[in-house]
Amino acid sequence: MIEGLRERKRAATARALAEAAFDLAKERGLDGFVIEEVAEMAGYSRRTFANHYPCKEAAVASVAYAGIEAAADALEEVSEGRGLLDAVEVALRLQLTTTGLSRMREVLTLARANPSLEPHVYHVQHRMRLEVEERMVAVAAGRYPPSYVTLLVGAVYGMVSSALEGLVDVRLPGELPSRGAVEFDDFLTEVFKHLRNGF
Amino acid sequence: MIEGLRERKRAATARALAEAAFDLAKERGLDGFVIEEVAEMAGYSRRTFANHYPCKEAAVASVAYAGIEAAADALEEVSEGRGLLDAVEVALRLQLTTTGLSRMREVLTLARANPSLEPHVYHVQHRMRLEVEERMVAVAAGRYPPSYVTLLVGAVYGMVSSALEGLVDVRLPGELPSRGAVEFDDFLTEVFKHLRNGF
DNA sequence: GGCAATCTTGCCCAATGGGCACATTCCTGT
DNA sequence: ACAGGAATGTGCCCATTGGGCAAGATTGCC
Structure with a gap:
C-alpha cells in the first residue's frame, strides 16, 4: 500500500x-x-x-494472479463480528467475481493446449493461496490460532481448485455469458456446506 | 499395470x-x-x-512423484466395508510413510533454495492429486457421486499441502529421525478431524 | 540539489529446445 | 512365427534463451 x-x-x-x-x-x-x-x-x-x-510461460501464467487485493480488503472489513468461515466466504466470492475467475479460466484453457504452461499456472495458484493465507492469519490473530486458519484456507483452495479444473471445459457459445459464474456460485455454496458440516 | x-x-x-x-x-x-x-x-x-x-527443473521435481501406487492399491483393498473417509485416511497415511513424504520434503527444501524449481514442484503435487482423485472416483463409483469425491480429495490435498510447506523448515539433527513423521501423523489426525466434523 | 539504490538496455556467449533423419527395439495382426 | 508399424535413443544442427557485466537513466532519501 x-x-x-x-x-x-x-x-x-x-x-x-x-x-x-x-x-x-x-x-x-x-x-x-x-x-x-x-x-x-x-x-x-x-x-x-x-x-x-x-x-x-511464467509471464503468461502471471496474469491469473488477480483479485487478491479486492479479496484482502473485503476480508478485513467483513471479518468484524463474524465467524471466520463467513468472512472467508464473502472474500472468496468477491475475489472470484472480480476478475480472478475469468482470467484463471482463460489461462487454464491456454494451459490445456500448452502443457508447458501448467507448472506455472499451479505456481500462481499456490502463490495466491499463500498470500490469502498470510492476510487471513493476520486478520484472525487473537481469535483463531494460525494453524487453524492455515488448514481452513488449505481446504478452501483445495476444493476450489477442483472446480477450476472442471471450468475449463465449459464452452457455451449460445448461453448467457454469466452461466459459468452462476454454476460456480452454486459450487461455492456446496464447498462451504462441507466446510461447516464436514463430509 | x-x-x-x-x-x-x-x-x-x-x-x-x-x-x-x-x-x-x-x-x-x-x-x-x-x-x-x-x-x-x-x-x-x-x-x-x-x-x-x-x-x-522438471526432472528434479519429478522425483517427488512417489508413493502413488502403494496408496492406490491400499485404497482398493480397504475401501470395502468402510466409509470413504476412513479409506482415504488409510491410503494417505500409507502414501506418505512409504517414500512420498521424505522425497517431497527434500524436493521442497531444494525449491526453497532455488525458486525456479517451485512451479514444477507444485505441478507434481497437482498431478499426484489428480491421479489419486481419478482412482478414488473409480473406487467409490456407485457409492459416492464423483463431485463429492473430487471435493473430498481437494480438501485433503489442500490441507496436506499446508503441512508440507511447514515441514521444510524442520531440521532436527539431534532428534530421532522419525520426529518429522510423528509430528506429521498428529497433523493428519487433525486434518481428518476437520474433514469429519467441519470447521 | 546531490548521493545511493534501482531499473533499463546493449553486448555477449554458453546452455537449451526442438526439428529432422536414422538405427534399434518392441508390439500387433495375420 | 514373422513382417510391418510404432515408439525410443541418438547425432547433427541452429534459432532461442538466460544471465553476467557495465553504462546510462530514473527515483527516493537526506
Whole structure:
C-alpha cells in the first residue's frame, strides 16, 4: 500500500509485459511467438523481459494472479463480528467475481493446449493461496490460532481448485455469458456446506 | 499395470535421468550442473534427456512423484466395508510413510533454495492429486457421486499441502529421525478431524 | 540539489529446445 | 512365427534463451 513510485513502475512494466505475452499466446498460441516480440509489443527490450520473468510461460501464467487485493480488503472489513468461515466466504466470492475467475479460466484453457504452461499456472495458484493465507492469519490473530486458519484456507483452495479444473471445459457459445459464474456460485455454496458440516 | 516392456523401459530411463538430476542438484545446487552432465551420469545422451523432460527443473521435481501406487492399491483393498473417509485416511497415511513424504520434503527444501524449481514442484503435487482423485472416483463409483469425491480429495490435498510447506523448515539433527513423521501423523489426525466434523 | 539504490538496455556467449533423419527395439495382426 | 508399424535413443544442427557485466537513466532519501 505504501509502495513508492519506484515499485509501482516496476509492477507496471511487469504487468505490461505479462499482458503482452498473454495476448500473443491467445492469438498465436504459446509457441507462435518469441520473447523478443513480447518485449517489443510492450515497448521494452528482450533483456528487460528477462529481468522480470524467467520465461514466456511464467509471464503468461502471471496474469491469473488477480483479485487478491479486492479479496484482502473485503476480508478485513467483513471479518468484524463474524465467524471466520463467513468472512472467508464473502472474500472468496468477491475475489472470484472480480476478475480472478475469468482470467484463471482463460489461462487454464491456454494451459490445456500448452502443457508447458501448467507448472506455472499451479505456481500462481499456490502463490495466491499463500498470500490469502498470510492476510487471513493476520486478520484472525487473537481469535483463531494460525494453524487453524492455515488448514481452513488449505481446504478452501483445495476444493476450489477442483472446480477450476472442471471450468475449463465449459464452452457455451449460445448461453448467457454469466452461466459459468452462476454454476460456480452454486459450487461455492456446496464447498462451504462441507466446510461447516464436514463430509 | 498391464504395461508392456516398452513402457516400463521408458519409465526406467525417465526415472534414471530424474534421479541423476536430483542427486546432482542436492550436491551442487540446481545451477551447479548442466543437462549434459545429468545425461552422462545416467548413461544417456543430452538429446534423450530432452525427450523426457523439458528442463532440469522438471526432472528434479519429478522425483517427488512417489508413493502413488502403494496408496492406490491400499485404497482398493480397504475401501470395502468402510466409509470413504476412513479409506482415504488409510491410503494417505500409507502414501506418505512409504517414500512420498521424505522425497517431497527434500524436493521442497531444494525449491526453497532455488525458486525456479517451485512451479514444477507444485505441478507434481497437482498431478499426484489428480491421479489419486481419478482412482478414488473409480473406487467409490456407485457409492459416492464423483463431485463429492473430487471435493473430498481437494480438501485433503489442500490441507496436506499446508503441512508440507511447514515441514521444510524442520531440521532436527539431534532428534530421532522419525520426529518429522510423528509430528506429521498428529497433523493428519487433525486434518481428518476437520474433514469429519467441519470447521 | 546531490548521493545511493534501482531499473533499463546493449553486448555477449554458453546452455537449451526442438526439428529432422536414422538405427534399434518392441508390439500387433495375420 | 514373422513382417510391418510404432515408439525410443541418438547425432547433427541452429534459432532461442538466460544471465553476467557495465553504462546510462530514473527515483527516493537526506
